[in-house]
Amino acid sequence: MKRKMIKIDEEKCTGCGECILSCAEGAIVIKDGKAKVVKDMYCDGLGACLGHCPEGALSIEEREAEPFNEEAAREWVASTRDQETHSCNSSRPMMIMPSKPAEAGEITSQLQNWPIQLHLAPEVTPGYKGASLLIAADCTGFSLGNVQRDFIAGRVARIGCPKLDDFQAYVEKLTRIFKGNDIKDITLIRMDVPCCGGLQHLVREALKHSGKDLPLQEYIVERYGGKVVKVSA
Template sequence: MKRDVIKINEEKCTGCGECIPGCPEGALQVIDGKARLISDLFCDGLGACIGNCPQGAIEVEQREAEPYDEYKVMENVIKAGPNVIKAHLKHLNDHNQNEYLNQAIDFLNRNSLEVPDYEGENESQCGCPGSMMRDLSGRRSKSGNEPQVLSAELRNWPVQLQLLNPNVPYLRNADLVIAADCAPFAYPNFHQRFLKDKVLIIFCPKLDKTIEQYVDKLAEIFKKQDIKSITIVHMEVPCCSGIEVIVKRALKKAQKNIIIKDYTISIAGEII
């Protein structure tokens, strides 16, 4: 089985850290002055980090990928030194990969290597910001406490890309809104701000397991339906940046040049 994984050219890498916010899975960190992929497990190969590298030190390579084996991964991790070992263990812990974490610790114990304190740093220093827990219960709408009745602007169904038929007539000459599926919940004025007279498509670039199918389906839509415009709406967390990458890959595959408007929604529910 082949899959895409990023590859970092250490000679070109300056350790600037520009790629870190663009990593969809939080799998990149700057360690010992170089950007490091601390775990193949969380690299989905979308390459969102590539566009943030000013040195062109990151590329996506396709290679044969065996079923994930934490013991084999640890053989490579330990070669990079104790800081990378610690970062890898913390990454597994932050993503609740307990089985792999136990295997990694077992590997260290078998080889008489020290198990670092991977739980000693807070979430803001390491880990995936998209999974960071936040309590938003204290937030209040700027319009006050009185609820407002707003009209729905949704004009198509289904909205989930996996369920959407690329040949439906309402896609012809449509203005598309392609949104991460968290965005409509986070932004209270989503219908009025983005949906009026547009067709909605939603998916999650982090949790959905059909990314390649999404690229193919979007490419088919772009090729067949003469789409007029594309508006992307995604959250500020790094994993959501995969939306734009997927759309651009689909445009390239369809050989179409459509202007994209890109909006980022903060966790607090505002347009950044």
């Protein structure tokens, strides 16, 4: 049947996820960094999500689509909530207001974005615009006492492990992130173990493939004592 449906302009969509929150039927998901209608029968076509898109990527169109199935949509929403109870589905991109600066003897979080895992991170998002990007090896957060103050504060954070994660997938994803966003500069922190050198290699490879000449600062964290050594500027 022909009926009204949400239309998503993928050229404008940044994958911020604001539309998901306003869709009571759960018809929209973020896939490959873009909002998509998961199934036509979950969308009622009323457009409750339209005013929540900061990029104006949503509109209403009339096209051939399955009829809206309210019962199926309700079951879909219930099933996704059940999945969130048992697994980590919270990969919707969002910006976070960092805690106030730490007072004497106090440690506060300076994290300003979510998610931080590189494999969950969006490839294009307003949060990257003019941002200082931190790319950190997973272990640095446990080895460096002042990581919040010295590295996370004021930066968009991404973490990963060059040994356990998919190296080539990270090169390709970072290439798209560097190429598709107006990033100001990059800070890289890694451990002093040989396998962690792969993080430096994949970031440099991604920069080369992206064609961008972004300022890059690299730091190595020593396992014993957490001393930080600056290796490039």
